Amino acid sequence: MNHLLIAPLLLPLLTAVLLIFLSGRPLVLIRSISILATTLLLAVAIALLQIANDGQIRLYALGNWMPPFGIVLVLDRLSALMLVVTAVLALASLIYAARGTDGPGDKLHAMVQFLLLGVNGAFLTGDLFNLFVFFEVLLIASYALLLHGRGAERARAGLHYVVINLAGSALFLIAVSALYGITGTLNMADLAVKIAQLDPADAPIAATAAVLLLVVFGLKAAIAPLYFWLPRAYASASAPVAALFAIMTKVGVYTIVRTYTLIFGDSAGELANLALPWLWPLALITLALGLLGALAARELRIQIAYLVVVSVGTLLAGVALNTEAALAASFYYLIHSTWICGALLGSLFFIAAVSVIGLPPLSGFIGKLLLLSAAGTQGNAIWLWVLLLAGSLTTLMALSRSGSTFFWRGEGDVVSVENRINVDAGKPMAQKGELLAVIGLLLCILMITLGASAVLDYTQALAQQLLSPEAYIQAMHEFTAIEGN
């Protein structure tokens, strides 16, 4: 067993505990520990990405309890990629927050570390109930982060967010325990095996559980009828928190991909691919409604929150196509959209970020182009063409409208872009650290644009790995055979 696999969980956990004990000490100490730990986390994530890049699936049995009864962490290409995306975004948000938006008090850094624990755990775990536990960890950290600071708007949006997620957790538990009731296991690989050999009489229960899971993950990912909590919550959070929340919808997308390729994938017998007929129309509706929301939004941050919804719709359309090329394109787009939404939400309005959103030479363009070429022109795919292309135009229109009202709002003197940003944030001076964080994120986006072929090779291999769940199940069996003795 490679012990590096548990580092993405231990590092944020220990840092968070340390930061709680350091509460009350000079803020500079807390900030530097938090940023240092996140930098380390990024290094660990990159190391794991390199390890996972050989195509093998690695497992880590917690407490050396063997699967299917013990809980395992699983590292494959997908989870490694998600870890890196999370760490980059978290580092940028923390650098941004360290310039003064982490107040009042000094608890924000500890809560961000707890959030990272939950997010990393959700990406790494190979056990369905453990996934629920990590969801709750990331949710309770996100509740606290969302409400951090004061304001009636935050309390209002927070109440909706908390209640809807608690209801979602109840549904998640029902689905998980129903699956346990008929299969007797919670390990994802073992579930995949058991679902494939399911007694036809039990199939309706398993199907119900599967669709319930889709509802829960759809709620997290903000798919069509379940996204109404998102714009208000994201728009009312403080800037670094909103930027960090860009990863939260991707956790939902990740779990959808994981569950419906591994457990209810091609080999699931009667229940094979049962979510796909739902995903395709839902993705397109999400895309369309997100675009309308972005056009209709009267506040910039609400508009950007709707762009998060748009990116979820685009991603899910790629997932619903369920081909290797489409999945590869989706994951390329996922990296791009997480970072770009983070940059946009974090900096309120940053001219460079706006120009990136859908314009040709940059990564958003590559992602969409690949997705369209993967979709082809047969049958239903035409709707994706219409929505995605009309969508890019709509996004451009919406953003240029808000850009023009923002920058040419008659306030007398010509003010530099930098100062304008900070006028809006209610600060007198340009804050170099905040710009540094946003520019850092944009540089990362530039990197995945310039290194697109390397990134695409990786996502291509990732999609291949996802679509052959046998390898995952095989890895679990071999692991038990070798380590169990």
Next chain:
Amino acid sequence: MEALIALVIGVLVSCGVYLLLRARTFPVIIGLTLLSYGVNLFIFVMGRLRTGVPPVVSKGDTSLSTTLNYTDPLPQALVLTAIVIGFAMTAFLLVLALRARAELGNDHVDGTAGLGEKPVIPARPLAEDEV
């Protein structure tokens, strides 16, 4: 016994959902609590209902060899986790609801007082030590 338990879960969940759809925060919290009771019972029952049988079988014990003679311990562990998490979340939600009432001046879930209704207490910003 199965029918009775199923009925109890059904009543708990339907009451929970009904209360969850109310417009005031207090019924919503009670609704979520009832819902989580129903869900917890459901998890517990997924290990099948058996009375008077042990959850742990020792190695040499042949009298308990069939699955009929022992009760599944895993759902009991799961339900324990779910209860703890649900309890913490309810506590958090209660504090949040109180804060929303203080900041918004009423206990409507949308933060707006109903038609023809005066705010219960005037909205006031929280003091520094209350955050």
